[in-house]
Amino acid sequence: MINQLQQKYQLSMLALLGAVAVLGVSPFVVIRYQEGDFIAMLVDVLLIVGLISIVACAYCFKKIRIVSAIAAVFINAGAVTVAINNGVDGVLWVYPVCASTFILVRPVEALFINAVAGAVVVALADVFNIVSLNSFIVTSIMLSMSAYVYARHSLKQFDLLETLNTIDPLTGAFNRRSLRSGMAAALSSAERNGTQQLLAIVDIDHFKVVNDNYGHAVGDQVLRDFSAITMANIRKYDQFYRFGGEEFVLLIPEVSLQQQQACINNLREAIKNNLKTPDGKEVTVSFGVAPWLPGMTADIWLKRADEALYSAKARGRDCAVFSDDSAAIG
Template identity: 50%
Template sequence: MFKQLQEKHQLSILLILSIVSVFGITPFIIIRFIENNIVAALIDLAIVSGILTLVGYAHYTKKPRVISAVIALLVNIGVIAIIITNGINSMLWVYPVVAVTFFLVKPIEALILTLSNVAIIASIPNLFDVMPLNSYFTTNLMLAACAFVYASFGNKQLALLAELNSTDPLTGALNRRALNDDTLAAISRAERYNSTYLLAFLDLDFFKKVNDEFGHAEGDRVLKQLVSITNSHIRESDKLYRFGGEEFVLIIPEIPPKEQVSFINKLRETIKNELKTPAGNSVTVSFGVAAWVPGTTVASWFKRADDAMYQAKKQGRDCAVFSKD
């Protein structure tokens, strides 16, 4: 979920950057052509064209991370080139480039790139005959420091927002919003690469009795413990979601068919052995499991897994039933 939110955020930044570059740099291209400053005009034109092309490619591929890094390099190289060509007259372009860099890449990457850029520009001969070098360094370092703090704080806020947006507040499992997104992603990947995926519904058996006998606070503890036990006995690539009430969902990728039954039953037995009521009684779980098959939709996949879990309940609970489709 964080990756998806970050991707949308980065694509939005790239779109805004492309608009700003067109309206901000294009007038200078025209002016420089009129003034017969052809080299500078061509550099500006290359920067705008490069940004527009790369932003379009990022929106097409939905992979803005690498493209953002390329654009950051492009604008930093571009500002060096324009200062070499125009001299002190183009020095003010350094400041927007520093700010833009911190929007495009990670804060530490932006800081390294900015300091490198500042150092390279400082080494250009005769540039600082009319501008104090210490003022140039001080103003750029202050801007870089402020941008670094702001970008770092923004990344933390984005991560927190993604967590709040995708996590069940009671149990810490992923929520239904994350489940819907990840199920679509799993189907897409399975269709593209013919990958093996399992969708498993988990339902606590007789959970109402736990609430009735020990209270809802104890019921909440059982739900939290179920999530903790499950997460500690599944692989890092497997994801657990709270579907509602005492019902949970597992998405399990890339598991060989011959290992699927043993994997699910081992998890079921582990939960049975470790999940207890205050009286020391085991809390069991029924599983309904459906493998991905060609033509699967989110609705059909959920229905097959839910139907299998219903069969597990009919068979006496504390068992796992696999869809026969």
């Protein structure tokens, strides 16, 4: 899953940077006009219009990463243009733009953009007979490296936060909080493309007996082993969630009607053959499976799978029941 929290953060930072830049540049439009420097005034107006347009596109199209990259290139091009046209005063704009780039794009990308912008300024700006070239290069590099370290640290914090927010710490499966967004994406894909989707609720049979006979530490290990076996036997784009306790949910996209029963039964057999208690007794699972149907909501989809699971338990467990089929597999 793409990091939704980071997307919202990037969107808010893009809007904030746009607002700060517009407020910072706007007075210079008036100043350039009063000074009669209409070329510089036009550059400032273009910067303001461009920034407003970029932020508006981000809110409208939600392509935050692409729009942020465009914004990073745009503000650096603007800073370079101002530095070349406005001399010493223009060079000062390079520093805030350099720092802002690290907020908009990934740290390595920001380093590259800043390096290109800095090289163009050094090559074309006619100010280094007044400003020390060595000082400009050293201070630009120090600013870029400081911002790089901070941006890398922030990226790691977002990754950690995403893990804590979406992953069940015991089993490594996605947690229940992630399930709703995963189901929403699956339903959207199914409605848009007509691809078949399966939702399966998987319950470990007689798990309370495992806890009672062996203790909760062994029960936890059984949950971990079950998750590891399951994740090793599903495709990389299938999604596996811990629903609660010993119940888990599988979202299986793009599986044909002919393959559905074989897919579920193969997974059930793999779990049965490999999931054991400490004394070697097998641990089985029951499946309640609901294929996607047009117009189905997330709640109805879960309900149909849950009803199929209860049917599987009623038939003696260690089997899979499909919501649209009276026969049990296993």
